[in-house]
């Protein structure tokens with residue numbers, strides 16, 4: 337059971353709060369990634385606040401579902417989701433990337449509750465998810481495994497080793513989510529190294545594929561629920577998204593992949609998200 | 624006649640021992656089932672054996688995932704691939720997260736023979752020593768490999784076990800104790816200490832017999848656990864013997880000898896010589912020919928001992 341079970345309206349509100357957290361913590365740290373965290377926010381909100389069977393009060397709960405963020409660089413999103421879910425205080429978000437904070441630039445599972453495995457080198461998460469899904473099946477347990485990946489990340493060869501493995505062993509307790517924002521560090525994914533047609537690739541490797549609007553909460557929930565019911569094959573949800581979603585001057589621009597907003601840009605971004613730095617950092621400090 | 628046995632068979636039998644001891648043990652292999660000798664485990668525990676195909680990077684992280692749901696996975700391939708091909712997985716996922724993953728590194732050393740340099744792993748110790756949380760065991764013979772494999776399931780975190788391809792002399796016995804992290808004295812002596820890991824222990828013992836004839840008392844120490852290394856036994860040897868020779872079937876740069884030297888220079892600096900591969904790749908040949916060509920025999924240890932004694 338998901339401990340929140342939010343409806344679509346509540347999930348949209350949570351995704352908005354997560355975007356506010358992301359901008360606020362990035363303004364505070366003046367270091368970190370903006371684009372990917374904002375494009376993943378809706379899918380991550382749906383997973384943690386409606387689908388995932390997890391227990392923020394007991395992160396090691398042996399019956400929990402597992403979600404692996406293969407894209408460690410979206411740490412602002414990951415930490416916001418975990419703090420909003422109650423794994424640690426919201427105020428910790430203001431310590432992101434600072435010395436002695438448990439919130440490292442890329443997540444460290446030995447420091448931060450709710451992180452299943454450390455990440456930061458792309459192309460590794462899906463294999464880890466495969467191992468967990470296989471082990472769970474060996475035990476005859478009902479736990480589900482999820483894995484968040486990027487679209488640029490699909491260029492890593494190791495992912496396709498894992499894609500083969502998951503289909504070969506019919507890991508239908510595994511659901512991958514791809515943030516297809518069509519952008520990566522060096523520009524448009526289509527121009528850097530085209531991964532299209534992505535759905536066809538997964539399909540031909542033996543996966544069950546859903547292609548959705550990764551910002552439409554109804555579609556996201558529908559696909560996640562369909563995945564959990566599907567048997568015989570692993571599933572992938574390819575969510576078409578916009579890098580920097582929610583902040584007009586970031587949207588669709590690869591240059592926002594890896595930099596934080598300057599304080600004045602942050603203020604502008606937060607205004608678009610219906611708050612101010614002062615108001616939102618106050619909320620975090622008290623949370 | 625000295626008994627000969629393969630260390631890889633020791634690994635294979637050790638896996639079966641481990642599988643009988645713990646239900647959690649799972650074995651993965653990358654299309655090298657028979658040559659790494661995981662076949663014994665596969666036959667006895669087919670439900671806990673996972674063929675991953677030729678995808679070592681995936682195999683390392685599938686093992687990582689299995690460990691995260693409570694399994695004790697061993698992933699197995701040739702050491703050259705287990706370390707070099709999977710290094711990023713070892714570093715970022717397995718060591719940084721300190722996961723309970725065991726690694727069976729087959730085909731360690733030049734004695735792999737005719738397959739040549741690509742398959743002769745000579746750099747695992749140097750590479751793995753630099754990864755925090757990683758532990759490295761280089762057993763000397765069949766029995767020690769078998770015991771190290773079984774022992775590794777009770778050592779928390781990543782453990783690498785290095786073993787070879789060919790028949791090698793049996794030096795220990797079924798009853799010889801194996802204590803992880805502890806060196807063992809195989810022969811006492813006060814003139815020079817020869818510290819060896821892996822199959823070089825046998826060569827060191829043979830060298831000691833020769834040296835004895837010339838009136839030189841060599842102390843022989845088996846250091847199967849290269850990381851964490853037994854500092855006490857090394858410091859004692861350095862201060863009591865005043866000269867050290869290390870012997871390894873591995874590159875000298877960053878390898879076992881380097882690990883010993885790090886302990887010695889900090890605590891009790893004495894002259895040292897390094898027997899090992901001197902910064903070159905291997906090549907094809909019969910194992911014995913290669914051991915001679917690359918100066919990994921007792922006679923080479925004797926030469927190193929004479930040299931270090933001259934510097935005492």
Ligand SMILES: Cc1ncc(C[n+]2csc(CCOP(=O)(O)OP(=O)(O)O)c2C)c(N)n1
Pocket residue numbers: 371372373407409456457458459485486487488489490515517519520521579593
């Ligand atoms: C193995 C590896 N290579 C390179 C990097 C550097 N890097 C971090 S994020 C990134 C781009 C990822 O693109 P994508 O998956 O599309 O994520 P997004 O840009 O949408 O956040 C790169 C190349 C890395 N972290 N790991």
